[in-house]
Amino acid sequence: MKRILAATALTLLAVPATACGSGDGDSGGKNTIVFSYWGSDSRQKLTEAAIAEFEKENPGIDVEGDFSDWDSYYEKLATKTAAGDAPDVMSIEIRGLAEYAGRGTLTDLTGKVNTTDLDQSVLKAGQVDGKQYAVPTGVNAFPMVVNKAALEKYGQKVPDDKTWTWDDYVATSQRVTEKSGGKVWGTEYNENPAFLQIFAAQRGEQFYGDGKVALSEQTIKDWWALLKKIIDTKAGPAAAKMLETGTKVDQALLATNTSVFGSWWSNQLDALTKGSGQELDLLRMPKAPGASASGMFLQPAMYYTISSRTEKADNARKFVDFLVNDPDAGGILLSDRGLPTNAKVITTIKGRLTPADQKVLAFMDSIKGDLSPVVVPPKGAMEMEDILKRATDSVLFGKAQPDAAAKTFLTESDTALS
Numbered sequence: 001m002k003r004i005l006a007a008t009a010l011t012l013l014a015v016p017a018t019a020c021g022s023g024d025g026d027s028g029g030k031n032t033i034v035f036s037y038w039g040s041d042s043r044q045k046l047t048e049a050a051i052a053e054f055e056k057e058n059p060g061i062d063v064e065g066d067f068s069d070w071d072s073y074y075e076k077l078a079t080k081t082a083a084g085d086a087p088d089v090m091s092i093e094i095r096g097l098a099e100y101a102g103r104g105t106l107t108d109l110t111g112k113v114n115t116t117d118l119d120q121s122v123l124k125a126g127q128v129d130g131k132q133y134a135v136p137t138g139v140n141a142f143p144m145v146v147n148k149a150a151l152e153k154y155g156q157k158v159p160d161d162k163t164w165t166w167d168d169y170v171a172t173s174q175r176v177t178e179k180s181g182g183k184v185w186g187t188e189y190n191e192n193p194a195f196l197q198i199f200a201a202q203r204g205e206q207f208y209g210d211g212k213v214a215l216s217e218q219t220i221k222d223w224w225a226l227l228k229k230i231i232d233t234k235a236g237p238a239a240a241k242m243l244e245t246g247t248k249v250d251q252a253l254l255a256t257n258t259s260v261f262g263s264w265w266s267n268q269l270d271a272l273t274k275g276s277g278q279e280l281d282l283l284r285m286p287k288a289p290g291a292s293a294s295g296m297f298l299q300p301a302m303y304y305t306i307s308s309r310t311e312k313a314d315n316a317r318k319f320v321d322f323l324v325n326d327p328d329a330g331g332i333l334l335s336d337r338g339l340p341t342n343a344k345v346i347t348t349i350k351g352r353l354t355p356a357d358q359k360v361l362a363f364m365d366s367i368k369g370d371l372s373p374v375v376v377p378p379k380g381a382m383e384m385e386d387i388l389k390r391a392t393d394s395v396l397f398g399k400a401q402p403d404a405a406a407k408t409f410l411t412e413s414d415t416a417l418s
Contacts, residue, residue: 033315036066036080036087038073043336050332054322061315074382081105086307088316092134093302094125094374095381100305101128102379107306107313108133113321119341125300125374135324136300138338141266141364142194143296144169144283147276150260154179161283166226169261169286173235176260187236187261188245188253189227191392193385194299195263195285199223201295201372202288211378213413217406224395224402231396239396250275266363267301267338270356280356282363284370297372298364301338339364380417387412 037047044067051063066087068076074096080086081100092100100106110132115123119139126134148158154176159168173186189195197207199219206214230236236259245251249268253259255275264272266282273280284294304323306316323329330345335357340346346361353361377384391409394400400408 031060031312031315032062032064033088033310033312033319034064034066035089035091035319036068036073036077037091038068038070039336046333046336050323050329053328053332054319054326057322057326057328058315058318061318063319081307084309086309088307088310088312089319090305090307091137091302092305094300095377095384097126097134097303097376098128099379099382101131101133104308106133107308107310109135109306109317109320112317114325117342117344118324119298119343121371121373122298122300122341125376126303128376134300134303134305135320136303136338136341137323138267138301138335138340139298139364140301140338141282141296141298141360141367142192142198142263142285143266143363144285145254145262145264145269145272146281146283147254147257147260147278148281149278150184150257151176154184154260156260159283159286161286164283164286165289166286170226170229170233170235173230173261174233177234177236182234184257185234185236185253185259187230188242188259189230189236190242190247190263191227191389192247192263193388194265196220196223196388197297198285198295199226199288201293201297202291204293206375208375208377208381212417213384213410215410217403217410220391220406220409221402224392224405227392227396239393243393254280265301266360267335269360270335270354273356282359284367293372294367294370295372296367296370297374299374335360378417383416384413387416 035051047065051065054063055061077090086105108131113135115135118136122136122139123132126132126136144161146158151158156172156175159172169187176184176186193207200207200215203219205216205219208214231238245253249255249264249271252262252264252272252275254262255272257276257278263285269280269282284296287294304320306313306320310316324340325342325345327345327348330340330342330349331352334349334353339357339361350361387409391405395402395405
């Protein structure tokens with residue numbers, strides 16, 4: 001998950017407080033609804049195919065796709081929303097849910113879209129103050145990805161992911177780097193808040209609570225100490241090298257066969273596998289000794305939402321219902337927006353999933369009994385990834401001491417969430 005400009009959150013403040021639904025307006029004739037979404041060229045092609053199928057099944061409705069790349073998406077959406085010209089159906093992700101719902105921008109979909117066959121625990125992650133403002137498109141986990149063949153090539157056993165610890169992970173990664181003569185790193189790492197969220201949950205802490213960051217300074221510092229240990233032991237590369245690879249999957253060390261471990265969102269396994277040309281597998285994240293929880297969680301990849309100002313609410317609901325419940329839509333979109341949480345759709349499309357997505361499906365099923373609940377971030381959370389990255393970089397590049405950086409992180413977080 002990537003960063004969102006802080007200006008977006010400020011733009012949202014301009015959304016009219018009186019925004020409200022203006023009726024269905026679907027009384028016959030040709031109706032056009034606008035669907036906004038972000039992504040890659042491949043997502044655009046898949047979405048256009050799904051739209052074509054919907055229009056075929058619903059000849060009285062046209063869907064106009066409003067596509068943007070990620071970097072410009074929220075700025076564009078916020079501008080339109082503030083001007084009272086919001087798309088009828090909007091894609092958003094979890095960090096923006098409370099922000100958009102809290103501004104009266106979204107329709108409460110409770111009882112208005114069929115969610116009977118969706119995973120009810122995941123569905124709850126689309127609720128704010130008990131109202132269903134968003135329907136998950138699909139679901140992701142944040143596991144450890146491993147190249148088992150490379151691991152064994154350098155004389156290391158595949159760990160038991162139900163028992164391995166952070167120390168085991170670092171030690172194994174360090175040995176890979178040594179055995180390869182430095183040609184392959186044991187692990188790559190990243191600064192994704194999901195990584196810290198899992199680490200904290202193993203200590204009984206939530207990332208958010210009571211509308212603010214609920215992490216202790218000690219947990220934040222201990223997470224940085226883990227990243228520093230990876231660097232200092234050469235289990236993984238220095239911070240400057242990791243900065244070069246960025247957050248793009250095609251630049252991942254796993255994708256270029258220069259690392260055997262790395263943590264990524266589960267829907268990225270297919271791209272990582274294609275990049276490496278080798279078999280990659282999923283493991284639970286390591287655990288702190290004595291931890292009662294794995295910290296693993298399932299999170300909506302993104303959501304479908306409906307504008308509270310749409311004049312074509314009935315058509316918008318039909319379109320969202322199609323996207324999450326229709327096997328034809330599932331057969332087109334597959335795992336592009338996360339694996340569907342509709343059990344009937346999964347059953348229908350399972351045979352069409354790539355081998356990598358089959359692995360993701362099996363992995364998610366295997367961890368269902370050991371999941372932490374997902375908490376919808378409070379308003380202002382759209383800035384959190386940038387705030388965490390700045391603080392983490394300041395420590396990893398030696399520009400700040402952990403004590404000071406942790407205090408700065410929490411202070412900036414409180415300001416953003418206030």
